[in-house]
Amino acid sequence: MKKFILVTGGARSGKSSFAQSLAHAAGDEQVLYIATSIPFDDEMRTRIKKHREHRPSVWATLEAYKDFDEQLGKVYEKKKAILLDCITLMVSNIILEKCTDWSILPEDCRVEIEQAVMLEIDKLLSAVRRLDTTFIAVTNETGMGIVPENKLSRLFQDIAGRVNQMLARNADDVYLCVSGIPVKIK
Numbered sequence: 001m002k003k004f005i006l007v008t009g010g011a012r013s014g015k016s017s018f019a020q021s022l023a024h025a026a027g028d029e030q031v032l033y034i035a036t037s038i039p040f041d042d043e044m045r046t047r048i049k050k051h052r053e054h055r056p057s058v059w060a061t062l063e064a065y066k067d068f069d070e071q072l073g074k075v076y077e078k079k080k081a082i083l084l085d086c087i088t089l090m091v092s093n094i095i096l097e098k099c100t101d102w103s104i105l106p107e108d109c110r111v112e113i114e115q116a117v118m119l120e121i122d123k124l125l126s127a128v129r130r131l132d133t134t135f136i137a138v139t140n141e142t143g144m145g146i147v148p149e150n151k152l153s154r155l156f157q158d159i160a161g162r163v164n165q166m167l168a169r170n171a172d173d174v175y176l177c178v179s180g181i182p183v184k185i186k
Contacts, residue, residue, distance in 0.1 A: 004128055005136045006167050009177030010144065016085055018175065018182045019138045020055055026134040027081030029058045034084040036065040038093055065090040069123040079133055087139035091117055091160050105151040114159050121163055125170055139164050
């Protein structure tokens with residue numbers, strides 16, 4: 001059954017574990033796991049290692065954070081479920097790729113960055129629509145906290161919020177994870 005499911009929530013809310021249970025239920029061993037994280041430092045390498053240890057080793061893995069219109073066609077191979085973890089890391093990677101001077105962050109750069117992110121989200125949604133499988137995306141809910149102090153963090157929060165709205169509009173089901181408890185909101 002073809003379905004697009006979005007799983008959102010705060011940090012350490014149980015999003016990934018819940019999304020993995022959905023992927024396992026939909027695809028058993030026939031799951032493609034898309035990892036969007038880039039291991040910039042030791043802390044991130046440790047987080048990636050823990051994520052690998054908590055998912056079945058038989059799942060195929062694609063490490064990518066953009067160009068999903070091309071990427072998914074290459075590795076889809078009749079998987080019963082695809083799990084992308086996580087959208088907000090994807091957004092961060094694109095912002096950091098496009099932003100060369102975080103201290104200045106002029107308005108034209110902000111617009112260019114948001115356009116680049118939205119283009120990648122459009123490509124992702126286009127690819128998802130062509131798939132004949134369950135697609136699950138994990139994202140962080142970034143709008144429930146205070147407004148960040150610096151420009152880069154505000155830019156990230158603004159873009160991530162708009163991306164999440166776009167994905168939720170297009171999703172068949174949306175879950176919000178709170179303290180390890182998934183709540184279906186759409």
